[in-house]
Amino acid sequence: MPELVDLEAVREVLDIEVAGRGIEHVSITHPIAVRCRSHQFFREHVEGRRIEAVGRRGKFLFISLDDRTVIVINPMLAGRVQLCAKTARPRKSTCLQLTLDDGREVRYFDERQMGKIYLALDGDFSDIPQLNDLGPDALSPDLTKEGFIARMKRFRAPIKSVLTNQRCLAGIGNAYADEILFEAGISPLRRRASLSPEDLDRLYEAMLRVFRTALEEVRRRLGRDIHIEHREFMKVHRRDATTCQRCGNRLTVIGGRSRPTVFCRRCQPRSLASYRSEFPITERCIYLNHASTSPLPKRSLEAINAFFSSRQESGEQRDDQHFNALRETRSLLARLIEGDHRRLALTFNTSTGLNIVAQGLDLRGGDNVVVGEREFPANVYPWLHLRRKGVEVRLVPMPGGRLEVDTIREAIDRRTRIVAASLVQFSSGYRLDVAALAGLCHDQDIWLAIDGMQAGGAIAFEPDREGIDFFACAGAKWLMSPQGTAFLYCSAAGLAAIEPAYIGWLSVAGSEDFEHLLDFTRPLHDDARRLEVGSLPYHDFYGMRASVDLLLEVGIERIEEARLSLTDPLIAYLERRGFGIRGSTERARRSGIVAFEQTDAPDLARRLARRGIYLSAREGAIRVAPHFYNTPVEIEHLIAALDEEARDGPS
Ligand SMILES: [Zn+2]
Incomplete structure (x- = not known):
């Protein structure tokens, strides 16, 4: 739909090309567009007159004639102005043709037949709908930052609705509002009233930048074919734009196809307060118990319910969809820890993850494992269970609930094969100096397994960067996910060292191909999926996918x-x-x-x-x-x- 930048570029060309030309003939082919006392009246006032200038205000185009008559065009959703030779074949949707004295024609065509053309006599625009309600033109050099902010403050609604409200500012439509908000890093869903003075300041500057760049781009591309709309340079509001140019995140599209809102949830964050609507519990109480379990966000419950509804209605498993959901969950979790999704296995709880490690590594009689004595039991029993193989478990003191690297250093020796520690202690909240511990372990060729239960979703943490071999974390606490969802993330060396204790039909390559299930010669997956064994609780992972997506959106x-x-x-x-x-x-x-x-x-x-x-x-x-x-x-x-x-x- 033409917006002020499109129309301004069209106006510039028309003003140069047709000002001074006489209008020899008027032809009205789709009468509905021409809103005038009669077509005869329109012709009488336009034929034989000379065009003085072409102007614009907001999304209205003005063709001023030499007797103070003005043709006013409001192209609405799909109207276009065309300049061509009068011999050119008119499009089917052409509504109006003004034949000029140089053999060319100014035409108005409209696929949707929604645009309107009016005639203003003697400079009187009072009868033209919407025109008199327009706010200041958004491209006007008279619109100062102070003026812009004052205008904005008069309107209360989500900011995108304010920007596109022609009574507030004239000329900004759906596409440019998205571009401006992206440029400003402001979510289209934020309410105007929630924007700080700095936000409004940034919005104004972003608007100027977007207009400046867009005008240059449109001018460069336009040529004489002024009826062609150019949007290829747009950053988010382009048909083929699917990922964010700035951060690589998938762009979000909401609203109908005719008026979509496109934005990047990461680069255009909502205010934290606005997320409270995801948590109805906030209306009833003060919930400060995320170290036990999180309330499930609304969107996650919806995702789970949708899964079950579909299961109830269709009965059959949509395996392709489900496998895809698992793939996406792995990717989202990997993004949360800036890791590689191929080294991430979905599991059921932290205990499962740590057991995969304890049972998968080649630990023998005489080896020892070092663990803190006040660790959560999920990070103690999997190691104690190794005693039956003759593995010694060394429980080190944790005064004040703190696990210190120095204490661990004292406990390790030549036969220490693995150190297992919580990144965050469940009873004290103490955060381990994990970089120092990783350094210590690597120097002595000791594996480092981290219980991330109280960390994942609460702490910006990258296992790869810190040099962690195994990171096990479950979903129900800070990841705000259903019970029964968890993951194990491995370093490349760690993954290669694990000999899976369990193998199942989903551990092998090509397991998603149901045509060849009985080919038992298949090798194990070359990624962490070989640790996943069999069917997972899909519904829970649908919930987890939505929850982790929410956390990534917040950042x-x-x-x-x-x-x-x-x-x-x-x-x-x-x-x-x-x-x-x-x-x-x-x-x-x-x-x-x-x-x-x-x-x-x-x-x-x-x-x-x-x-x-x-x-x-x-x-x-x-x-x-x-x-x-x-x-x-x-x-x-x-x-x-x-x-x-x-x-x-x-x-
Ligand atoms: Zn982005």
Whole structure:
């Protein structure tokens, strides 16, 4: 649909080409477009007159004649102005032809027949619908930044609707609004009122840049064929644009095909507060228990329900669809940790992942494994189970719930084959200095397995970069996914070293080809899928796919930032009031969990729950675990409640 840039370029050409020319003949072929007292009236006022100038305001084009009569064209969705020889065959959808005295014609054609042509006499535009309601022209040099911001502030709606509202600014349509918002890095879904002064500032600058570039591009391409619309240079609103030029993420398309909104969820993030609508629980209580389980986001529940509905209605398994969903889940998880999806296996829980490692590595009698003594049991039993093979398990002390690299160094020796540690301790929230531990392990040729249960989804973490061999993490906590979803990520060397203890029909290459299921000579998958064995709970992974997609959309760095700024005031309060904080208050050693000692921890947790604040008690401590969608106000409520509880004591 022609927008101000398209029309401005058309206007420039027409103004040069036809100003000064006489109109010899008028032909109206599709009468509906010409809104005038009568066609006779239109012809009488136009035939024999000379064109003085061609102007534009917003998405209206003006052809001014020498007697103050103006032909006003509102091309709406599909109208086009054409300049051609009068001998050229008219298109079927041509509505109006103005034959000039130089043998050429200005034509208006419209595939949709929705555009309108009016006649304004004596400079009187009062009868022309919509024209008098237009805001200032978005391309006008008179539109200053202050003027732009003042205009914006008069309208309340999602920002894209404001930009395309012709009463606010004239000329911006669906395509250019998408381009401007992409350029500004602002989500089209954000409400205008949620934009900061800096956001509006950025929006104005982005608008100028988009217009400047687009005008140059359109001018360069236009030539004399002014009826052809040029959009090839657009960054997001191009027909063949599927991935973001800036970040490589898949572009999101919402809305109908005739008026799609295209944007990049990563480069144009929504405000964190806007995500609260994904979590209905926020309407009822303050949920700070993500270290136990996350509430399931709305979109994930919808994905799971859609799976079951389809299963109920069609009965059959849509295996191709399901395999594809698993593939996408692996890719999304790999993106979350900046890893390689071919080294990521989907599993059921952290325990499964760690068992694949414990049983898959060639560990023998006399070898030893080093583990912290206060690790979560999921990261202890898989190793203890190796005792039956004569493998020694060395449990190292963890004073204050902290696993320190120095303690591990003291425990390892020549026969140490693997160190297994949580990136974030479940009871203290202490974040391991994993780079130092990886350095230590690599120097001595020791495998490093990380229990990522309290880290994945909460912490920006790249196992490959840190030199981790195995990273096992489940979905139900910070990844906001259903129980029964998890993954194991392996280094290249780690994956090669694992001899799978279990093999099944999905472990082998070509297993998705149901025509040749009985070919038992197939080799194992050359990627981590060989660890997946058999059918997975598809419905759960549909949920996980939606949840991880949500986390990627928010951005893991933003999640981490939000978490730190949420817990800063809590830590300050706890320090002020002399609570014994577990783990560490040092930023680099902090995680999603803030834990503080409390003799009656389970009781205090119950009392807080009665006040609508949900958190957990673990190992003599209260564990507070907010996620990105929690708010500073919720933390203030918690602090006030802790204060009151401290004053009143157990009831
Ligand atoms: Zn992007």
